[in-house]
Amino acid sequence: xxxxxxxxxxxxxxxxxxxxxxxxxxxxxxxxxxxxxxxxxxxxxxxxxxxxxxxxxxxxxxxxxxxxxxxxxxxxxxxxxxxxxxxxxxxxxxxxxxxxxxxxxxxxxxxxxxxxxxxxxxxx
Numbered sequence: 001x002x003x004x005x006x007x008x009x010x011x012x013x014x015x016x017x018x019x020x021x022x023x024x025x026x027x028x029x030x031x032x033x034x035x036x037x038x039x040x041x042x043x044x045x046x047x048x049x050x051x052x053x054x055x056x057x058x059x060x061x062x063x064x065x066x067x068x069x070x071x072x073x074x075x076x077x078x079x080x081x082x083x084x085x086x087x088x089x090x091x092x093x094x095x096x097x098x099x100x101x102x103x104x105x106x107x108x109x110x111x112x113x114x115x116x117x118x119x120x121x122x123x124x
Contacts, residue, residue, distance in 0.1 A: 016042060016087070019042065019087075019107060019108060020039045020042055020043055022108065022111065023035040023036070023038055023039035023042070023107070023111065024036065024039050026111055026115050027039065029115075030115050030116045030117075032115065032116050032117040033117075034068075034117035034120060034122065035111065035117055037070075037122060038068060038070045038107065038122065041070035041071070041124065042070050042071075042087065049070070049071035049072065049087075050069060050070055050071030050072070050123075050124040051071055051072050051074055052069045052071065052072075052073055052074065052086075052123055052124070053073075053074050053075065053076035054073065054074070054075060054076035054077060054078040054093055054096055054097070055076035055077050055078075056076070056123065057069075057073070057076075057078065057082065057084065057123055058076070058077055058078045058079055058080060060121075060123060061080060061082045061121070061123070062080070062082075063080045063081060063082070064080075064081055064082065064083075065080075065082050065083070065119075065121060066082070066083045066084075066085070066110070066114070066119055066120045066121070067082055067083065067084045067085070067120070067121055067122075067123050068084075068085045068086070068107060068110060068120055068121070068122050068123075069084065069085070069086040069087075069122075069123055069124070070086075070087065070107075070122065070124065071086065071087055071088075071124075072086060072087065072088045072089065072090065073086045073088075073089045073090065073093045073097075073104075074090050074092075074093055075090055075092035075093045075096060076093075076096070077096075078096050078097060078099075078100045078102065079100060080100060080102070081100055081101035081102045082097070082100075082102045082103075083102060083103045083105065083110075084097055084102060084103070084104055084105070085105045085106060085107050085109065085110035085120075086104075086106075086107065087106075087107060089104055
């Protein structure tokens with residue numbers, strides 16, 4: 001049993017368990033290592049999950065880029081239109097992303113629209 005599967009067995013959130021399974025399946029099926037990396041991050045203990053401020057995304061992302069955050073996106077300043085996929089968003093983060101002309105989506109939605117993960121950047 002892989003390390004990710006062992007970590008996943010400890011998770012009690014059914015959405016999270018299903019998402020990790022889906023990420024691992026799509027990673028193997030499409031030879032897209034990005035989804036395996038996201039699954040590893042989400043399978044880790046919740047206290048080690050990534051929490052990213054919009055200011056950090058604003059600093060490192062390019063206009064119209066697609067970003068995935070394996071954790072939660074928090075508020076901050078955002079002046080670029082970017083697509084952001086994350087496990088969860090704070091309310092202020094959602095408002096500011098939409099106000100900047102960007103888009104909020106779940107990791108599942110991004111996986112459906114971009115199964116190969118091409119052009120997607122992970123920010124942790």
